Amino acid sequence: MDFNNPDAVFEKVSKFMAEKDREVDILINNAGISMRVDFISNAFENDKIMINTNYLSHVAMTKVPHFIPCMIIIIGGPPQYAQEKIRTYCLY
Numbered sequence: 001m002d003f004n005n006p007d008a009v010f011e012k013v014s015k016f017m018a019e020k021d022r023e024v025d026i027l028i029n030n031a032g033i034s035m036r037v038d039f040i041s042n043a044f045e046n047d048k049i050m051i052n053t054n055y056l057s058h059v060a061m062t063k064v065p066h067f068i069p070c071m072i073i074i075i076g077g078p079p080q081y082a083q084e085k086i087r088t089y090c091l092y
Contacts, residue, residue, distance in 0.1 A: 003031040003052070003053045003057040004049050004052045004053050004057070005057075006052055006056040006059070006060040007060070009057045009060045010060035010061075010063065010064060013060075013061060013064045014065060014066070017064060017066035017067070018066065023070045024066070024067050024070045025070075027062065027067055029057075029058040029061050029062070031053060031054075031057055031058070032053065033049070033053050035050060
């Protein structure tokens, strides 16, 4: 899967989860890239690739319609409080 394309990630995972009809206990977003170049000489296109892969693809995965309801049930409580309880973390 190309994590540089958050829209494709969202669509592909949404379709997969709809077909499998399973609950999710934990979601680990582990895709990431880095570029070892100085800021000034790094092309803006490379910055967009890093943002898409390291941030937006993680957001897309988390917002797959099948994942959030499972997380709300596991965490407990009414949906209006889900935003306070559902977090994404980035560990290095």
